[in-house]
Amino acid sequence: MPGNKTAPRTSLRGLRTFCIAARYASFKAAASDLFVTSSAVSQQIKSLEDELGVKLFERGARDLALTPEGATLFEALGPLIDQLDAAVANFKQTGQRKSVRISVQPFFASEFFVPRLKEFTAMHPEIDIQIGTSDEASEKLPADANLAVRLFRKPPPGTLADLLFPLRMVPAGSKAFKKTIKRRGNRIVSDFPLIVHETRPKAWREWARSSGIEPPEDARITRLDSMIAVVRAAEQGIGAALVPVPISEQWFRQETIVRLFDEELVADVSYYLVSRDDRADDPAVSILRQWILERFASKG
Numbered sequence: 001m002p003g004n005k006t007a008p009r010t011s012l013r014g015l016r017t018f019c020i021a022a023r024y025a026s027f028k029a030a031a032s033d034l035f036v037t038s039s040a041v042s043q044q045i046k047s048l049e050d051e052l053g054v055k056l057f058e059r060g061a062r063d064l065a066l067t068p069e070g071a072t073l074f075e076a077l078g079p080l081i082d083q084l085d086a087a088v089a090n091f092k093q094t095g096q097r098k099s100v101r102i103s104v105q106p107f108f109a110s111e112f113f114v115p116r117l118k119e120f121t122a123m124h125p126e127i128d129i130q131i132g133t134s135d136e137a138s139e140k141l142p143a144d145a146n147l148a149v150r151l152f153r154k155p156p157p158g159t160l161a162d163l164l165f166p167l168r169m170v171p172a173g174s175k176a177f178k179k180t181i182k183r184r185g186n187r188i189v190s191d192f193p194l195i196v197h198e199t200r201p202k203a204w205r206e207w208a209r210s211s212g213i214e215p216p217e218d219a220r221i222t223r224l225d226s227m228i229a230v231v232r233a234a235e236q237g238i239g240a241a242l243v244p245v246p247i248s249e250q251w252f253r254q255e256t257i258v259r260l261f262d263e264e265l266v267a268d269v270s271y272y273l274v275s276r277d278d279r280a281d282d283p284a285v286s287i288l289r290q291w292i293l294e295r296f297a298s299k300g
Helices: 012-024 027-034 038-052 068-095 106-123 175-179 203-211 227-235 249-254 283-296
Strands: 057-059 064-066 098-104 127-133 147-152 159-173 194-197 221-224 240-245 265-276
Touching: 012 027, 012 038, 012 068, 027 038, 064 068, 098 106, 098 283, 106 127, 106 227, 106 249, 106 283, 127 283, 147 159, 147 283, 159 203, 159 227, 159 283, 194 203, 194 227, 203 240, 203 265, 221 227, 227 240, 240 249, 265 283
Parallel strands: 098 127, 098 147, 194 221, 194 240
Antiparallel strands: 057 064, 147 265, 159 240, 159 265
């Protein structure tokens, strides 16, 4: 039935090609923008002119100009095509999942960062987080990480760095161990085995100097290579350990370990949030960076 016949739809591809060619006043430049040949652009424009029944361009030997009809069409279509392109670009930016790799020192990761990560993933479900834990002794930014939380005396050059908080350490042990401690003046005179983290072998000596409290000179020493192992050893009553605060707050709250003394050691290193300058403008990296700063900076 004649009344039900639908008019053919004009090709959106042809209209977009026309607008790009009009903007550049060049089929060659439009072809480069669209990653097609100049002849393909010319054919699309010719098909559009045939469909509309008007001439859109005056084609010279060396130049290209819009006809009055072409100028009217471009004035109407140009803003619409720009809006369409912007909508597609915005979808690509927000509609696709993004991934950020962060390197976090092991104890900070297990006790401080991961327990709070649910908050971030709930706020930003479009961002996938890859967490790598690495050697606590290294002061280098891992090459494969977009962001890192690490201990530095000062951040390495070529990085964007924010101070989170200084490393503070306090003597800790089991409740039973604390009951055995005896002091005579500023000297500990009871059996006082020391648990030492291998990356900070002089920490007990530094604590004694800053606190004025002297452990026994012949104290037995247990050396361990991870802070998690150090805290576990203190929990089991093996001896006294210097543990970081507030990162160990959950252990103290559950009373699996307790403070043996109130005096703290403020170390010569601090926790920093660092990233390479060339990733500073990545939207996903920026979002995670801002959340870490809001959640952890100055919490020490």
